[in-house]
Amino acid sequence: MAETKVNQLRTVRIGFMPLTDCASLVMAAECGFDRQYGIRIVLSRETSWANVRDKLGSGALDAAHVLYGLMYGVQLGIGCQQQAMAVLMNLSRNGQAVTLSRALAEQGALDGPSLAQRMRDLSRGYTFAHTFPTGNHAMLLYYWLAAHGIDPLRQARALTVPPAQMVGSLGAGMIDGFCAGEPWGQRAIDEGVGVTAVTSQQIWPDHPGKVLGTTAAFAASDPDTCRAMIAAVLDASRWIEASRANKEQTATVLAGSAYLNTGRAAIAARLAGQYDNGAGGQWTDEKALSFHGDGEVNFPYLSDGMWFMTQQRRWGLLRDEPDYLGQAQAVNRIDLYKGAAEMTGTLVPSSTMRSSTLIDGACWDGSDPRGYAESFRIHHCPPR
Numbered sequence: 378m379a380e381t382k383v384n385q386l387r388t389v390r391i392g393f394m395p396l397t398d399c400a401s402l403v404m405a406a407e408c409g410f411d412r413q414y415g416i417r418i419v420l421s422r423e424t425s426w427a428n429v430r431d432k433l434g435s436g437a438l439d440a441a442h443v444l445y446g447l448m449y450g451v452q453l454g455i456g457c458q459q460q461a462m463a464v465l466m467n468l469s470r471n472g473q474a475v476t477l478s479r480a481l482a483e484q485g486a487l488d489g490p491s492l493a494q495r496m497r498d499l500s501r502g503y504t505f506a507h508t509f510p511t512g513n514h515a516m517l518l519y520y521w522l523a524a525h526g527i528d529p530l531r532q533a534r535a536l537t538v539p540p541a542q543m544v545g546s547l548g549a550g551m552i553d554g555f556c557a558g559e560p561w562g563q564r565a566i567d568e569g570v571g572v573t574a575v576t577s578q579q580i581w582p583d584h585p586g587k588v589l590g591t592t593a594a595f596a597a598s599d600p601d602t603c604r605a606m607i608a609a610v611l612d613a614s615r616w617i618e619a620s621r622a623n624k625e626q627t628a629t630v631l632a633g634s635a636y637l638n639t640g641r642a643a644i645a646a647r648l649a650g651q652y653d654n655g656a657g658g659q660w661t662d663e664k665a666l667s668f669h670g671d672g673e674v675n676f677p678y679l680s681d682g683m684w685f686m687t688q689q690r691r692w693g694l695l696r697d698e699p700d701y702l703g704q705a706q707a708v709n710r711i712d713l714y715k716g717a718a719e720m721t722g723t724l725v726p727s728s729t730m731r732s733s734t735l736i737d738g739a740c741w742d743g744s745d746p747r748g749y750a751e752s753f754r755i756h757h758c759p760p761r
Contacts, residue, residue, distance in 0.1 A: 386417040387602055391589075392429050392441035393420055395637045396540060396558040397644055398469040398587050399442045400627050401668050405613035407630055413612070414605035414720070422636070425539045426509040433592060434460050440591040440606060442468060446685040448590045450511030452708050453686070455694050461593035464682065464709045466607050466717075468614075469586035470674045472647065472666025473514060473577035474562035475521055477554040478547055479655075482572040487656055489525035489575060492554075496527060505529065506538040506546060506555040513586065516688040518556035521580050523755040524737040530692065530757060547571050558586075559666065560643040566655035567643055573654040578664040580736045585681040586666075596710055603710070607717035614669035615723075624648055672723040677709040680730040680743030687741075687750040693757035701746035 389411075393399040405411050406418040421438060423429050426447055432438040434451070445464070452462045477486055486495040496503060505522070507515035519529040529535060538546055543555045548570035555561075556577075565571030577584060589610060596603050617627050628645035631637050637644060646653070650665035667674050682705040689695045711729060718725050732742040741749060751758050 386412060387415060387605070388417050388419055389602060389606060390419050390421060390437070390439045391606070392423045392432055392438040392443075394423055394426065394429065394442060394540060395639075396442075396587075397560055397631060397637070397648055398472055398558055398666060399636070400617060400631055400648075401468055401610050401614040402442050402589070403630060403636055404617055404627055405609040408613060408616065410612040410616070411605075411609040414608045416602060416605045416609065418606070418609065424541075426512060430457065433462075433590065434458070436592075436595075439595060439602075440465070440589055442587050443590040444509055444512035444514075445585050445588050445681065446512040446516055446689070447509050448588060448708060449682060449685045449704070450689065450694070452704060453689070453695060453699060455511050455689060462708055463591050463593045463596040463603075464677050465589045465591060465596070465603055466610065466675045466714050467585050467588055467677055467681070468610065468668070468675070470583050470667045470670070471576070471578035471664050472586065473517065473556065473558045475518060475554060475556045475574045475577075476543075476547065476562045476565045476571040477574045478550070478552070479570050479572065480550070481553055482656055487572060487574060489521060492574065493525045493527050496532065503533040504536055504552045505533055506536045506543060506552045506557075508537065508540050508557055510537060511685075511689055511694060513685075514556040514558070516685060516692075517577050517580050517584070519692055520688065521556075521575055521736065523753065524580075524735075526755070528755050544568060544570060559647050560637065560639055563643045563647050564639065566653060567640075572656045573652070575736075576652070576662065578662065581733060582664055583733065585678070588677070593707075596713065600713060603713050604717045604720065607714055608720045611669070611672070611675060611717060611721045611723050614675060615721075618667070618669045621649070672718060672725065675714075675723070676726050677711060677714055678726075678729060678731050679705040679709055679711075680741070682709050683743050683746050684741055687746050690750040691753060691756045691758055693759060696759050698747060702743075
């Protein structure tokens with residue numbers, strides 16, 4: 378670990394949502410990785426992704442644990458005032474889930490095909506919740522539903538619900554299912570109100586999760602602080618994955634009232650890759666929530682940012698086709714990331730693009746974003 382000797386630490390205000398995948402930010406502050414790089418991370422627990430967006434935009438936060446898709450939504454002015462944004466690094470991969478209600482499960486809807494069959498057999502209004510209109514959970518939920526022949530915007534109602542309210546909304550019968558980060562999928566099982574229909578890593582293996590985001594203005598005005606933040610989080614991410622004991626300690630810290638304020642067991646199992654779907658299925662997931670992976674997790678691939686724009690285009694959130702590559706090059710600050718990677722001895726991939734095959738068999742590699750966005754049988758792309 379590189380050490381920086383400073384007379385005074387630069388305070389950095391970073392927002393987070395109470396989700397398991399904020400762990401690397403929490404442990405960077407709790408374990409003192411931040412101070413090794415001349416900064417002091419002050420964490421601010423937020424109540425909704427809209428709050429995170431607004432506080433980043435106003436400067437009330439310097440940076441945040443934030444949805445990848447939200448960053449591009451603000452960059453492109455979808456449903457808000459346009460503001461140039463900067464993705465500094467990826468914080469996590471995998472570890473989200475789609476949860477269906479216990480009532481649907483008892484009617485035989487336990488996965489995508491059986492849900493689609495149930496919706497055909499019983500034509501009624503169905504409501505599925507996500508956490509933000511342009512965010513990861515909305516795009517993954519829509520993708521999964523459409524992969525099973527369900528048009529998420531015509532055959533169902535999409536509702537935005539803060540993550541911590543998902544389980545209560547499901548239990549009260551207000552929604553039929555939701556897509557959100559942990560520990561809320563596990564909490565729904567623990568409380569007997571839901572079952573895991575699919576994990577996000579089954580929808581898109583090794584998909585990007587939350588990012589460390591800021592505004593382009595902050596990145597331009599204080600690149601040294603940005604590199605220090607990235608470096609501290611890289612060290613914390615590596616530490617979390619270094620041992621089982623470190624993961625167990627992380628779960629204990631996250632469960633505290635300052636962070637997730639929930640039972641440790643709801644965090645620890647899926648953090649360790651141990652899954653129970655609430656319907657008799659148990660397994661060890663080889664692609665569970667991850668934070669470092671020798672740096673592979675953290676690199677801000679351009680193709681990842683481009684994927685979110687293709688889905689925002691697919692579902693009609695983007696009326697005009699964006700400059701996919703140009704926008705990704707502007708938002709994903711690979712230059713700052715590489716500087717921090719050098720400071721921490723973190724490996725950097727040879728390419729800024731990567732290839733993935735999603736649940737419907739479609740391959741995404743960033744080579745033809747326009748064609749990809751328009752290739753789906755179920756879409757809401759505005760006509761050219």
